[in-house]
Amino acid sequence: xxxxxxxxxxxxxxxITVAGGVAGLAAxxxxxxxxxxxxxxxxxxxxxxxxxxxxxxxxxxxxxxAGLFAAVKAHDAGSKVIMVSKGRLGSSGQTPFAKGIFAxxxxxxxxxxxxxxxxVSRSALGTNNPVYTRQMAEHSxxxxxxxxxxxxxxxxxxxxxxxxxxxxxxxxxxxxIMITNLVKENGRIAGAAGFSLDEETIHLFKAKSVIxxxxxxxxxxxxxxxxxLTHDGTIMAYQIGAKVTGKEWNDGHPGKAKNPAxxxxxxxxxxxxxxxxxxxxxxxxxxxxxxxxxxxxxxxFKMGPPGSEENINISGGPCRPAEFSxxxxxxxxxxxxxxKRPPKKGGTPPGMGGNSVGGSSAGMAIHKSEGLVPxxxxxxxxxxxxxxxxxxxxxxMAGAIYTQVGSSLAGSAVQGGIAGEAAAEYCxxxxxxxxxxxxxxxxxxxxxxxxxxxxxxxxxxxxQTLQGIMIPNFILYIKKEKLMQAALAYIEELRDxxxxxxxxxxxxxxRLAHExxxxxxxxxxxxxxxxxxxxxxxxxxxxxxxxMDNENWQAWINIFKxxxxxxxxxxxxxxxxxx
Amino acid sequence: xxxxxxxxxxxCGTCVKxxxxxxxxxxxKSGKAIIKYPADCQICHxxxxxxxxxxxxISPEKSIRVIVSWG
Amino acid sequence: xxxxxxxxxxxxxxLPLLFWSxxxxxxxxxxxxxxxxxxxxxxxxxxxxxxxxxxxxxxLKEVKTTKVAKFHKIIGYVFVPILVFHPFFIVFPRYFxxxxxxxxxxxxxxxxxxxxxxxxxxSAWILIVIIGLTTLFRNRLGMNYRTWRVFHGILxxxxxTVANLHVLDLGSHLNTPLSLFIIAITIAGILLLLxxxxxxxxxxxxxx
Numbered sequence: 023x024x025x026x027x028x029x030x031x032x033x034x035x036x037x038i039t040v041a042g043g044v045a046g047l048a049a050x051x052x053x054x055x056x057x058x059x060x061x062x063x064x065x066x067x068x069x070x071x072x073x074x075x076x077x078x079x080x081x082x083x084x085x086x087x088a089g090l091f092a093a094v095k096a097h098d099a100g101s102k103v104i105m106v107s108k109g110r111l112g113s114s115g116q117t118p119f120a121k122g123i124f125a126x127x128x129x130x131x132x133x134x135x136x137x138x139x140x141x142v143s144r145s146a147l148g149t150n151n152p153v154y155t156r157q158m159a160e161h162s163x164x165x166x167x168x169x170x171x172x173x174x175x176x177x178x179x180x181x182x183x184x185x186x187x188x189x190x191x192x193x194x195x196x197x198x199i200m201i202t203n204l205v206k207e208n209g210r211i212a213g214a215a216g217f218s219l220d221e222e223t224i225h226l227f228k229a230k231s232v233i234x235x236x237x238x239x240x241x242x243x244x245x246x247x248x249x250x251l252t253h254d255g256t257i258m259a260y261q262i263g264a265k266v267t268g269k270e271w272n273d274g275h276p277g278k279a280k281n282p283a284x285x286x287x288x289x290x291x292x293x294x295x296x297x298x299x300x301x302x303x304x305x306x307x308x309x310x311x312x313x314x315x316x317x318x319x320x321x322x323f324k325m326g327p328p329g330s331e332e333n334i335n336i337s338g339g340p341c342r343p344a345e346f347s348x349x350x351x352x353x354x355x356x357x358x359x360x361x362k363r364p365p366k367k368g369g370t371p372p373g374m375g376g377n378s379v380g381g382s383s384a385g386m387a388i389h390k391s392e393g394l395v396p397x398x399x400x401x402x403x404x405x406x407x408x409x410x411x412x413x414x415x416x417x418x419m420a421g422a423i424y425t426q427v428g429s430s431l432a433g434s435a436v437q438g439g440i441a442g443e444a445a446a447e448y449c450x451x452x453x454x455x456x457x458x459x460x461x462x463x464x465x466x467x468x469x470x471x472x473x474x475x476x477x478x479x480x481x482x483x484x485x486q487t488l489q490g491i492m493i494p495n496f497i498l499y500i501k502k503e504k505l506m507q508a509a510l511a512y513i514e515e516l517r518d519x520x521x522x523x524x525x526x527x528x529x530x531x532x533r534l535a536h537e538x539x540x541x542x543x544x545x546x547x548x549x550x551x552x553x554x555x556x557x558x559x560x561x562x563x564x565x566x567x568x569x570m571d572n573e574n575w576q577a578w579i580n581i582f583k584x585x586x587x588x589x590x591x592x593x594x595x596x597x598x599x600x601x
Numbered sequence: 602x603x604x605x606x607x608x609x610x611x612x613c614g615t616c617v618k619x620x621x622x623x624x625x626x627x628x629x630k631s632g633k634a635i636i637k638y639p640a641d642c643q644i645c646h647x648x649x650x651x652x653x654x655x656x657x658x659i660s661p662e663k664s665i666r667v668i669v670s671w672g
Numbered sequence: 673x674x675x676x677x678x679x680x681x682x683x684x685x686x687l688p689l690l691f692w693s694x695x696x697x698x699x700x701x702x703x704x705x706x707x708x709x710x711x712x713x714x715x716x717x718x719x720x721x722x723x724x725x726x727x728x729x730x731x732l733k734e735v736k737t738t739k740v741a742k743f744h745k746i747i748g749y750v751f752v753p754i755l756v757f758h759p760f761f762i763v764f765p766r767y768f769x770x771x772x773x774x775x776x777x778x779x780x781x782x783x784x785x786x787x788x789x790x791x792x793x794x795s796a797w798i799l800i801v802i803i804g805l806t807t808l809f810r811n812r813l814g815m816n817y818r819t820w821r822v823f824h825g826i827l828x829x830x831x832x833t834v835a836n837l838h839v840l841d842l843g844s845h846l847n848t849p850l851s852l853f854i855i856a857i858t859i860a861g862i863l864l865l866l867x868x869x870x871x872x873x874x875x876x877x878x879x880x
Binding site: 114 | 603618619620621622623637638640641643644645646647650651659661662663665666667668669670671
């Protein structure tokens, strides 16, 4: 199966009609405190930028759970490893907030591995990749035991337990550097480049192999601790020809109506807890059921006690397999993501108690359903030498719906380890490549462009405009062809006429500019994939195609950059590897 | 508004490194942490939890307009 | 005597409490706020020690020298240890809440040498420990009382100056009124002491 979809079937008249609805939103988006276009008041001299070069066999980008194991396992397999992070080891991305980790123990578990995989597959309605589902369960206990040794379960904060294995192995960690570009030479990976947030320095990392552990991303939504995640890894890999999947799926987390942006408060005391183990417990959660309910019933939408949504008589909406019906779990609240179980005492997860609002994790899909397309069970991408693990890999480990509680953190650990070992093996077969100065200059120009502009759009304003276009319930969650086409027209406008005119006055704003660029491309991917998938399944819901279409859609959608530079989409049958 | 105050900062720089969204910087003159980019605060409290002298106060309100899906 | 005591307590306990209550620092737990108040009062009373001395003629008019000396001693014994241990108070509440471990926090705190406030704090801490020890073991030092008194005075002026700078740099509950109050009473206290040792000998010879 290899169907391309160009999404250009819209007449001009149609566009004008539908765009009106979104025009208001775009205007709303610009109502923040930010000014849009303006002079670049930079005090930096881009001519005085410094350059720093690093070299290793394996470069691990990202310092969460996946990055930790990727670095440790690649080192243990004999590679020279460097880890680079936009934030700090164990203190950026989603890892610091994930407090539940799944461990499958074949000795104590009531279900065997085959049954476990089968059950996840049933809940996931075929969207999961059973190879990765099984791999996660198989290796989870070993990774958990290593974490135990490092003191992971004794600490609320993860920096210290993460530093331990890194220090023991003397693996250098370079923090507060945003990687923006992957470098490809002769058809395979040659390194990565980015800039420091603290000094005016461009960093080039030469490596035989790169593992993206860059996590997922969103539209800097309010209420979820993912405002540092903007699908950076996915977008830079897409730019050098990697295939990307899963953009049509959604994570349907609601937030609290009161102070929706306060994710700490919204999660009760979750962020202050030490991590805990979870065992087999398979759900069909965090889809867009609540979004549908709010869409049909209007506001204010109050979440009653668990299970009460069944009492509200409402027809249609996302389909939930009977086996995983909420009725069977009466008295048990829906499970938050990453195995973040509701706190035992005090506090409630977002949406539980009080009025709810939607879109707290807007722009993010179900964990591990979006990211680079793996070509095998080794977390390898279609670019030789480029690997991804955790939320940066579209492994479909859990499927396109939240299934096993706590599997997200466990899966990141397991995949990190697998990718680390695979990358180390790969390094033994290749030589370090030379990166030509011409190429480096090109990349440097691209990185610094927003700093060099004398005037331009502020990234914060463009981000707010994008949020206004993408986050509404009737665009991102309860999908319809017309509105998605309209939103896409807006996003393409941002892509063509704002993305090339983003300005940055300092290194912080340079980071925002690149993040904004990544969000715009992600938004385009999300809309195009959602328009292409003309059915409803798991966390993707189309009001105009509300049924599951097993005839045409037993398939994932891959996105890649065509030879002409255009975004291309294709189908890949469930249970198959890319051809 | 999100991260509000830093009182009694010793300038160790832990919060600067710890903030996922790069909100805090050390003031080059005083050597102490300042809230340089408050609009980007995601109210996750990591800086507060990592601060060795418990100097950081955070409130649940956001300083910029909050965009949600409904409500 | 009673009115003098009340006045003393109002000045060195009441006023700092008032200034503290005017600040907007009350979002913390009861434990943390109590510890903060205790530290503020202890420091204020340390400045107060300058007024519980021979130099304070107003006080001595109504209260016997021995009584003043006794108060000075009691306050020293109670509040000097509090100040000596106050660095631990800052990390102590971490035992009861999520976050960095108290031990780790303490080590980071006392090894952040790029902070002038921490260096001043460590200096002040050493000085107050010396003051404490030389007072406890005064008899073993082999100094006569008057030499010791001068020694004690010099150390105290050094301590209060360094500690003031430390407080002004790092005091987490500091607002403008509290800072001004601390500076004012410190200067007054130091002047009072200097009056006895520097100005007085020029005017009149010591009676004894």
